[in-house]
Amino acid sequence: MDELTPRQSEILAWIRARMAEDSLPPTRAELMRAFAFRSPNAAESHLRVLARKGHILLQSGTARGIRLCAGEEEEIGLPLIGRVAAGQPMLAEEFREGQLPVDPKLFSPGADYLLRVQGMSMRDAGILDGDILAVRHDASLTPQDGQMVVVRVNGEVTVKRWKRDGNQVWLLPENPDFSPISVDLQRDSLTIEGVVVGLLRIGGKL
Amino acid sequence: MDELTPRQSEILAWIRARMAEDSLPPTRAELMRAFAFRSPNAAESHLRVLARKGHILLQSGTARGIRLCAGEEEEIGLPLIGRVAAGQPMLAEEFREGQLPVDPKLFSPGADYLLRVQGMSMRDAGILDGDILAVRHDASLTPQDGQMVVVRVNGEVTVKRWKRDGNQVWLLPENPDFSPISVDLQRDSLTIEGVVVGLLRIGGKL
């Protein structure tokens, strides 16, 4: 069971989440859509690496022939991601605060991971510091205007409301104390880390 | 959920077994081989019957797109209570909006039921109309000042922050548009229906 690169563990985590959600392993094409690869071969080669390193098992010639190796499949629930360092992939082991027994299917569309909110920029949408968001990671899901998204702007992860106008994207806070962030898709780097599909508040200040 | 013919339940049983065994739903061809059909269509039509009778769900156009729709599924999770009529017990069947697959142990202390919030009286605590509260119903649990509670005052169910001063109880909203409710324990009838231990927001306005 070799070490994985951050990207590889991100992909493995997504496969786990997806299998927990609908008990069907993904196809290459589904992986490709989720990570916005432009070629199914990117998915294929990642799968091969994961198989070579002993994390999954590939049944050749069978549709969806992906199986998690023993020891990996007892991960029930969803990973809770805490403070994410700039530039690092979301689902890397280092940022995992834990695993919560939450059914991905509770949300629609199903959630892929949980993210702990930092700060009060979405206060007026009823999202407070310390709240936990359920997030769907799927690159093929283009955000609708007004939808809440988890995005990465120049490395920094943030939760905002999405509004797009051509090449101009506005990331709108829900708190008058904060200013909207303007992003020019041609100049700035913007990655969509998922759309918010649910909210969970446990313990803390209820 | 219609009755199955012996042959059909034989096939359903086989599908169940196969999915339990290697967690991959079978293809039409695999079914055909297992039952020595001479055409994949025999499998196809059986699957259609099983789908029509509500035992499985077919995702059209997807390889291995067969999902069991757990017929005799155990009541897992917690009941979601909707609009409660004045004077009626909380957990009466009539007010049950559904059952959500939420692990009671996700919250601490564990939750006993879920309650759909109506109105905006707790807006500034990040609880919006339509949100779902996880509630612990435990008569031995006396609310602490400042804790959020589900109470019934003269028949009406409401969610507020608790503050007690001798025989005087204040039910405090978290929204300046609403006024605190004053309750005299000697004059008014007040029942504690539980303390709020968590919040869940799914779908709707995220």
Place this chain on the structure above:
DNA sequence: AGTGAGACTGTATAAAAATATACCTATTGC
């Protein structure tokens, strides 16, 4: 400066799987 791993893009292609259509044969229940 050269090398190799990692993370892809882009283009094909064959195999696997889903699905449509046509037709056949027993029962079962009027």
Place this chain on the structure above:
DNA sequence: GCAATAGGTATATTTTTATACAGTCTCACT
């Protein structure tokens, strides 16, 4: 007797999937 239904054969056709091959680009080593 006859329609409706379950269970089946046989043969396409279309879509999905898996997978091969040839590159590009970047970054960490040495």
